[in-house]
Amino acid sequence: MRRSADRARRGKRKGPTDLQIKLVTLVGLLVLWESLSRLGYISPLSLPRPTRLASTLWDLSVYGFPTDITVWLHIRATMSRIIQGYLLATAVAIPLGLIIGRSYLLERGTNPIITFARSVATISLLPLAIAWFGVSELSRVLLIMYGAFWAILTNTIQGARSVDINFINVGRMFGAKRSRIFFRVILPATLPRIFAGLKIALGISFMVIIGVEMIGTVEGLGALIQQARFFYKSDMAIDGTIFIGVLGLILSVLLDRVERLALPWAVGLEEVKR
Amino acid sequence: MKTARFRQGLIASWSGFLLLILLWQFISSVLITESSLFPGPVQVMRSTMQNLALTRLLQHLGISLQRIGLGFVIGTALGITFGVICGWYRTLGSVLRTPIELVRPVPPLAWIPLAIIWLGLGESSKVFIIFLGAFFPVFTNTYKGMTTIEPNIIRSAQMLGLKGGRLLLRVVVPATLPDIATGIRLGWSYSFGCMVAAELIAAQSGLGYLIMHARELGITAIIVFGIVLIGVTNLITDYLIQELILKRRLRWHFLGTEQA
Numbered sequence: 001m002r003r004s005a006d007r008a009r010r011g012k013r014k015g016p017t018d019l020q021i022k023l024v025t026l027v028g029l030l031v032l033w034e035s036l037s038r039l040g041y042i043s044p045l046s047l048p049r050p051t052r053l054a055s056t057l058w059d060l061s062v063y064g065f066p067t068d069i070t071v072w073l074h075i076r077a078t079m080s081r082i083i084q085g086y087l088l089a090t091a092v093a094i095p096l097g098l099i100i101g102r103s104y105l106l107e108r109g110t111n112p113i114i115t116f117a118r119s120v121a122t123i124s125l126l127p128l129a130i131a132w133f134g135v136s137e138l139s140r141v142l143l144i145m146y147g148a149f150w151a152i153l154t155n156t157i158q159g160a161r162s163v164d165i166n167f168i169n170v171g172r173m174f175g176a177k178r179s180r181i182f183f184r185v186i187l188p189a190t191l192p193r194i195f196a197g198l199k200i201a202l203g204i205s206f207m208v209i210i211g212v213e214m215i216g217t218v219e220g221l222g223a224l225i226q227q228a229r230f231f232y233k234s235d236m237a238i239d240g241t242i243f244i245g246v247l248g249l250i251l252s253v254l255l256d257r258v259e260r261l262a263l264p265w266a267v268g269l270e271e272v273k274r
Numbered sequence: 275m276k277t278a279r280f281r282q283g284l285i286a287s288w289s290g291f292l293l294l295i296l297l298w299q300f301i302s303s304v305l306i307t308e309s310s311l312f313p314g315p316v317q318v319m320r321s322t323m324q325n326l327a328l329t330r331l332l333q334h335l336g337i338s339l340q341r342i343g344l345g346f347v348i349g350t351a352l353g354i355t356f357g358v359i360c361g362w363y364r365t366l367g368s369v370l371r372t373p374i375e376l377v378r379p380v381p382p383l384a385w386i387p388l389a390i391i392w393l394g395l396g397e398s399s400k401v402f403i404i405f406l407g408a409f410f411p412v413f414t415n416t417y418k419g420m421t422t423i424e425p426n427i428i429r430s431a432q433m434l435g436l437k438g439g440r441l442l443l444r445v446v447v448p449a450t451l452p453d454i455a456t457g458i459r460l461g462w463s464y465s466f467g468c469m470v471a472a473e474l475i476a477a478q479s480g481l482g483y484l485i486m487h488a489r490e491l492g493i494t495a496i497i498v499f500g501i502v503l504i505g506v507t508n509l510i511t512d513y514l515i516q517e518l519i520l521k522r523r524l525r526w527h528f529l530g531t532e533q534a
Contacts, residue, residue: 021368030371046392108283109290119512120505127489127497134310166319178287207381211471213397214386222384226475229387237387245380252379 028134036064037106038136049234053242056235059218064228065236066218071243077219078247081137084207085144094194097156101188114154121148140209144266147208148201155197159190195259202255206248221247279316313495318502321495331484341397342469345404349465350458352405353412357457358450360413361420362442372412382468386475400472400480407468408461412454420446421455448495455520462515466508478515481507 016024030050036042037049044052064070102108122143129139163186171181213222221244228236295315302314312319315322358375360367382403423446431445474481480506488496 015365018368021365025369025372026376086333104279105282105286109286112287113294116505116509119508120501121467123467123471123474124485124501124504126474127485128494131492131494132490149477170331180360203381207383207467210381211383211386211475214475225384225387229390232391234358234388236390237391239385241380241388244384245377248381249379261404 001082029219033214038078041091044231046234048238052235056239059139060239065224065233066076067160069219069224071224071240072221074221074240075243075247077223078209078213078221081140081213083142085209086202086205088150089139089148089152089205090198093152093154093197095152097194098160098182100153101157101160101190105242107161113156114157118154122208126215128168130216140217142211143212144205146241147204151201151204152194152197155193155200156190159193160186160196161188162193191263194273195255195263199252199255199259202249202251206251209246223263311494313498318495318498321493322499325493326487326499327497334479334481334484335503338469338473339507341400341473341480342404342465345401345406345469346408346465347460348401348407349408350461352411353409353461354416354454354458357413357454358420358442358447359414361450362446367417370416374410378410378414380412382464383471384471386419390476395476400469400477403468403472404465407465411460411513412457413463415457417459419450422453423449451524455524458520459512459516462512463508467512470504 011052015237032049033047033051037044037047042049048056058066060071062070069135079253099111125146129143133139133142166183167185167189171185175186209220210222213220214226217223218227221240225237225240225244228234228240279339299314299316302312302317306312337385356370360370360374372511375385385403385406386399393399393402427445427449431441436445469480469481473480474486477483481500485500485504488494488500
């Protein structure tokens, strides 16, 4: 990121770089945390020291918590739910969004419904899903699907609506048929917004699944940290939270890569609104 | 021509909305035999009125709004403060951003167990979760705004002799306000989701608790009513923040974008 304000104010950068400062800060914080903990200023029960967390990490990945469910199994459970719900949402939302976005009346007609459905907090649907489908995988996958669906749908609609009319006219002028215009002009022109929606949707699904897993299951990262809380194992809870953060980071980096591969022409399209 | 099209659109909006409600009623009363599991709009209203006193409902709503208000205000205030500090002082900013950026990828809901371990089951753990929901979007957007200001704005201010605190408060922060507004709006929607989830998972009151409790009692109508109420509350509050506060305060900015 360009720090233009800073540059304009001070001229050239001097001194240590951003990364150096961050590394020093990180090490400093860890040392401070460890020593405060060893000196007894931080209760090890509520905030275990870093070395303890590292050894717990080993326990989690070899013995697991609750017994025999290693952290890798938790990650697999979480990921499989996310992928199922996310793919379902994508498969339905993109075609639907393209159709709605290309028709003014359809767009207007569905607008109030979509606006409202998006405002419904996804997690608030959990009790209803449980009442209908029980505490099951189906409920969890459907909730992820719901959360991801509206983000992808609204972005696809926005993208399809705002395709430059000249692109379409040029296609028409060259005698392209409607279907060809749809697949060769409208779809590619909409892709950047679709990806924007996919990114937002991934963040939402990740958030939803963690919340959903806290109720009624023992498998999954959300379940791991919630179980750790029940047994007051704060080291397990912190490690689980770290795993969640790392997984979230990996997912978003992956999606960035995919976007860059699929849309080399749209790098830097940052204007995204939900 | 344009107005006729607009009117058509308006009619389509309303008919879409009405159609959905009619469809919902139709499915529940004709297609589904067990109407207690899939209550239509009429049953939802009737059953809710029978089973839930209005005062109780208002209590739940009130406590939810109180929690989210508190967490959101703290989160926004700290988010703006830290964002401005990190954008203004480079070295201090790098130091402060280290822990913030490490913690940021963790979704706020994942803090619920730790919040309970650290803060107990009382109000503070819920407010903490809501706070996290608001803090990160406000912080990242403020910081982004601070660091991407048009350099010429600052240069011209400097040329006119502005520096230090006055430059920051009179020029840089106002120029960042549109980004802060984006952050605030995102922050509100995140903290709203956080509030519902926190109440669902660990609370004895509030809208989230209301629907979770209704599930335990097996009254689907109240669950549906609660979901709709949560959605409407979210919609109204978001509208209030966007239209009444942000747009009025930032008229100069939004006027420009709407014309473009």
